Amino acid sequence: MTTSKGVLTRLKLTRDQVELLGLYVLCVVLALAISALLIEFNGSSWTRAVEAIFDGAFQSKGRWGETLRRMAPLLIVAVGSIVATRAGIVNIGQEGQLLVGTTGAAFVLTKIQPGNPAMLIVGLIVGAIVGAVWAGIAGWLYYWRKIPIVLSTLLLVYLSSQIASYTLTRRQLLLNVVPGEPNRLLLSDVTAPKSRLGIIEIFGNKFPLSVPIALLIAVVAAWVLTRTVWGFRLKMLGMNPRTARRAGVSETRYGMAAILVSGAAAGLAGSMMLAGGESQYKFSSGFASNAGWDGLLVALVARNNPIAAIPVALVFAGLRSASTFLSVAGIEGVLVDVVRALLVVALFIPPAISELRRKRRALANLTERT
Numbered sequence: 001m002t003t004s005k006g007v008l009t010r011l012k013l014t015r016d017q018v019e020l021l022g023l024y025v026l027c028v029v030l031a032l033a034i035s036a037l038l039i040e041f042n043g044s045s046w047t048r049a050v051e052a053i054f055d056g057a058f059q060s061k062g063r064w065g066e067t068l069r070r071m072a073p074l075l076i077v078a079v080g081s082i083v084a085t086r087a088g089i090v091n092i093g094q095e096g097q098l099l100v101g102t103t104g105a106a107f108v109l110t111k112i113q114p115g116n117p118a119m120l121i122v123g124l125i126v127g128a129i130v131g132a133v134w135a136g137i138a139g140w141l142y143y144w145r146k147i148p149i150v151l152s153t154l155l156l157v158y159l160s161s162q163i164a165s166y167t168l169t170r171r172q173l174l175l176n177v178v179p180g181e182p183n184r185l186l187l188s189d190v191t192a193p194k195s196r197l198g199i200i201e202i203f204g205n206k207f208p209l210s211v212p213i214a215l216l217i218a219v220v221a222a223w224v225l226t227r228t229v230w231g232f233r234l235k236m237l238g239m240n241p242r243t244a245r246r247a248g249v250s251e252t253r254y255g256m257a258a259i260l261v262s263g264a265a266a267g268l269a270g271s272m273m274l275a276g277g278e279s280q281y282k283f284s285s286g287f288a289s290n291a292g293w294d295g296l297l298v299a300l301v302a303r304n305n306p307i308a309a310i311p312v313a314l315v316f317a318g319l320r321s322a323s324t325f326l327s328v329a330g331i332e333g334v335l336v337d338v339v340r341a342l343l344v345v346a347l348f349i350p351p352a353i354s355e356l357r358r359k360r361r362a363l364a365n366l367t368e369r370t
Helices: 001-039 046-059 065-085 093-113 119-146 149-167 210-227 229-239 243-246 251-277 291-301 309-321 325-327 334-369
Strands: 199-200 205-208
Touching: 001 046, 001 199, 001 334, 046 065, 046 093, 046 309, 046 325, 065 093, 065 205, 065 210, 065 229, 065 251, 065 291, 093 119, 093 251, 119 149, 119 205, 149 229, 205 210, 210 229, 210 251, 210 309, 229 243, 229 251, 251 291, 251 334, 291 309, 291 334, 309 325, 309 334, 325 334
Parallel strands: none
Antiparallel strands: 199 205
């Protein structure tokens, strides 16, 4: 009898998984169909849009290398977001943490012994530390002043752009001084060749060392979160802070550690963007280019799974790298954002429906018992 029940339970789980997979396929197909209609209504051809996206992201010469380069920071930011979420912390300030962290790295890479290879490591470390400190401000405001992290991290994004702009207007900080020419574009000096990440070339596609580093970070994070005591305590804190406190897990200690890791990941991602060739190795006030926001979306779509974040980051990076091909094909770049938004919504619907079903079943079982 017990064996029969076990078999039925396994079949039930399999059926639920098949239904969930079917929901994913249906929602994605509907999102793509709506995207095609929107493109047609704007006077463009959806087939040309699809061709432009695939050409710009993967098929044309050297494009999948560019896609991998854009994937790396999104994946690193996503991993940091996942760590914070596991502890029950909603950090939405990755854009600002990335920008401030890159500001610190840019100062090291352009002003302190430019050309010294050791400055590359120092710059990446400084970028991660500055990003962690910037996120730590929100953590301190929450744990010692009870100010919601969602609010403080979002407000700090605005302040970070002001700080970045300020550093680019001061000669002693990041201002690029050219004799007789004002720096109207607010760009820093170019990082020295010896202070840049190495470039890997495979079949004519070039991408920086940040790509394998990002993949390694994702794998290590997945192992830490699922196979270590620290990861288990973070999960316990995120699921039920009261139970975690009773089990001896310090909410302040582990919560602060999680948000510091999240900020450090964002700062490191921006520093690697600069050292890996973003913006022609120059820093600007708009350097982040929504990489922080996209990294947060990657984490959400991947349902806080570091391994699942890898293919999701690749898709998001492909859409980013294909934007220029879309404009050449006569398709507005804003449509790429619309397609991405529709895909994000489509990927959120199946787990939401699954969660509603789970709660209804739990409520029905509770009603039967009573």
